[in-house]
Amino acid sequence: MTPVQFLKSLTDGGVEIKDKAAVILGAGGAARAIAVELAMAGAKRISIVNRSRERGEALASLIGNKTPSNAVFTLWHGAYRPPEDTAILVNATPIGLYPNTDQKPDIDYSALQGGMAVCDVIPNHPDTLFLREAKKAGARTFDGLKMxxxxxxxGFSLWTGREPSAKAMEDALKKEFGILSD
Ligand SMILES: NC(=O)c1ccc[n+]([C@@H]2O[C@H](COP(=O)([O-])OP(=O)(O)OC[C@H]3O[C@@H](n4cnc5c(N)ncnc54)[C@H](OP(=O)(O)O)[C@@H]3O)[C@@H](O)[C@H]2O)c1
Structure with missing residues (x-):
């Protein structure tokens, strides 16, 4: 992922990032791209929640030292409760990826609220259990397929200099994932 991809889903949806607090579950490649992007867009605080300390602390240090955003690391063990001021919550782990579609990140879902933007990196199946829980709480949701x-x-436009049809690409992925039939 390069910086514009993740934010595009949010900004297309009119989600404000500047001066907002964000939580990212995970600290791998996807989390790193998303954290940097959120920081560059002016998020005031980014909480990195990860089950292994080393990777989580490394990402929080990167954000805290190299961007104007505050970064906080929380070790993930047991149900994590997002802080009350969380505006953007992102699952950047593989939890819920096909075939494990019955799994969801271990968080306290009672903390989700209507004002939150809840995002999942999982493209297949895009309607994850995580996003369904968020919808139940009234949150706005952004899926990994669009990302x-x-x-x-x-990628296509950088390689070819031509603008592809996003709809054609989305339909092709949906067919591949069995969401859309021919
Ligand atoms: N939609 C998109 O465009 C897009 C693009 C890129 C990636 N993705 C998706 O993003 C997901 C992550 O990819 P990645 O490249 O960031 O992977 P990665 O570098 O391997 O990082 C995975 C992260 O998830 C954490 N994690 C994995 N399993 C976990 C579990 N059971 N409980 C708690 N934490 C767990 C890992 O924690 P530890 O550090 O403790 O191991 C790590 O922080 C993949 O499912 C991939 O399909 C989507």
Missing amino acids: LVNQGVL
């Missing part, structure tokens, strides 16, 4: 499409659109 993947944005990535494909950008």
Whole structure:
């Protein structure tokens, strides 16, 4: 993922990032790209929640030292409760990825609220249990399939100098994942 892809889903949806608090579950490659992007867009605090200390602390240090955002690391063990001021919550772990579609990140879902933007990196199946819980709480949700499409659109245009059809790319992925039939 390059910086524009993740934010595009949010900014297309009119989500404000500047001066907002964000929580990212995970500290791998996807989390890193998303954290940097959120920091560059002016998020005031980014909480990195990860089950292994080393990777989580490394990402929090990167954000805290190299960007104007505050970064906080929380070791993830047991149900994590997002702080009350969380505006953006992102699952950047593989939890829920096909075939494990019955799994969801271990968080306290009672903390989710209507004002939150809840995002999942999982492209297959995009309607994850995590996002369904968020919808139940009234949150706005952003799925990993659109994120993947944005990535494909950008890659295609950088490689070819031509603008592809995002809809054609989305339909092709949906067919691949068995969400759309021919
Ligand atoms: N939609 C898109 O465009 C897009 C793009 C890139 C990636 N993705 C998706 O993003 C996901 C993550 O990819 P990645 O490249 O960031 O992987 P990664 O570098 O391997 O990082 C995975 C992260 O998830 C954590 N994690 C894994 N299993 C966990 C579990 N059972 N409980 C708690 N934490 C767990 C890992 O924690 P530890 O550090 O403790 O191991 C690590 O922080 C993948 O599912 C991939 O499909 C989507």
